[in-house]
């Protein structure tokens with residue numbers, strides 16, 4: 500993992516060698532170094548609290564004593580956490596089209612098709628057991644890690660303990676930190692606990708608590724190795740979707756054309772979702788397919804699902820641009836990662852891989 504030289508709590512003075520500006524650099528650095536030293540010290544003082552919470556949650560003394568003394572504060576993960584959109588609730592929403600072009604691109608589609616064809620036997624068995632379409636499992640894998648290519652290089656216990664210490668989402672990160680220790684208790688080697696700055700790891704980018712609950716052994720060798728085994732990765736994604744309520748036989752959604760005359764005020768969402776309100780607030784009211792058809796909404800490619808299937812309308816770039824009707828299965832993709840752009844791109848990549 501690379502860290503910016505000026506951002507290391509352990510070597511804060513490295514910057515003065517780079518700047519060459521002598522006293523000025525030291526004057527600028529002084530308050531920063533002091534803050535970094537405070538964080539490093541505060542983190543060490545906080546570790547016994549985390550250790551006590553882990554012990555109370557049933558983690559073995561052996562694991563706690565092996566891991567906690569090795570941890571140091573990681574300012575980089577805190578910096579990344581503060582860049583997240585939910586830290587800036589009033590930031591403008593960017594356009595979907597450029598995001599789609601980056602995430603549902605020719606390379607990802609081509610390689611997704613190759614994975615789809617290569618793993619066909621395995622995928623079809625998982626689809627039979629779970630009802631989750633093969634292409635959706637492939638698309639999640641493609642989006643999360645570019646089919647296992649990019650799985651993150653952050654040490655998870657260190658990253659999660661740093662985020663718990665920082666405190667913006669302390670409960671979440673404390674629970675996930677404890678879950679990493681439980682993974683060690685279960686026999687996962689310490690050196691495997693590497694992933695994204697926010698604690699997700701392996702091909703499906705599961706959080707530790709999700710791994711404990713839903714990781715599956717897809718190739719039958721007795722372990723759920725979502726780092727190295729494609730079969731385990733895909734079976735685990737399938738298990739996640741079943742757990743989150745995927746309904747077999749219903750598409751995630753599809754592109755539609757919407758009459759320019761449709762009065763959007765009549766279909767505006769008037770409820771606030773307790774979960775991801777900003778994301779779900781961009782979607783319309785839920786209506787049946789029969790009701791959408793009566794409003795003049797026309798599918799661009801796929802046939803309609805049954806008339807009684809409920810769906811919501813999303814026009815991510817506003818009226819006159821791409822529009823989608825989304826079913827309850829779209830909500831399952833949002834459960835995996837609550838972002839409209841993410842969920843739309845997963846659905847569109849799945850369709851492209853299958854085509």
Ligand SMILES: [Ca+2]
Nearest residue numbers: 716718720722
């Ligand atoms: Ca396995």
